[in-house]
Amino acid sequence: MEYTLEVIPLPVSDVDRAKEFYRDKLGFHVDIDTEVMPGMRIVQLTPPGSGCSIALADTLWETMAGPTPPPGSYQGLQLCVADAKEAHAELTARGLDVSEPVAHAPQDGGTFMYFKDPDGNGWAIQEYSVRASTPLREAIVSAP
Numbered sequence: 001m002e003y004t005l006e007v008i009p010l011p012v013s014d015v016d017r018a019k020e021f022y023r024d025k026l027g028f029h030v031d032i033d034t035e036v037m038p039g040m041r042i043v044q045l046t047p048p049g050s051g052c053s054i055a056l057a058d059t060l061w062e063t064m065a066g067p068t069p070p071p072g073s074y075q076g077l078q079l080c081v082a083d084a085k086e087a088h089a090e091l092t093a094r095g096l097d098v099s100e101p102v103a104h105a106p107q108d109g110g111t112f113m114y115f116k117d118p119d120g121n122g123w124a125i126q127e128y129s130v131r132a133s134t135p136l137r138e139a140i141v142s143a144p
Helices: 015-025 084-093 136-142
Strands: 007-009 029-037 040-046 053-057 077-081 111-116 122-127
Touching: 015 029, 015 040, 015 053, 077 084, 084 111, 084 122
Parallel strands: 007 053, 077 122
Antiparallel strands: 029 040, 040 053, 111 122
């Protein structure tokens, strides 16, 4: 049995503002923007090349057990790219306030840059250069 992570609900205070941010600043594709049931609008966006999306909703949390996370409370969400410098140039050209790439370790996967969405949800972008020639799933499976 395979289990795939495909959608991460993200706590935001303003769905339209968040949709605009993720679409325009990050280039995420808007997959869904609809009222899925009376009173529940879902906006689902997917990063280019990703198999996992984020879901923004105004009442989604009411359907889940447990506490409702406050907007901006998610930290450590991560995107992976093959070239951090190229991604940095693309994102800053779109107007994203993203840190410069920093090499925390010399091996592949050791370079990161960081940004926050309008609510303060924190993201990292990791350079994993093997992705330029090998899909991540294959790289992980074949890693020593």
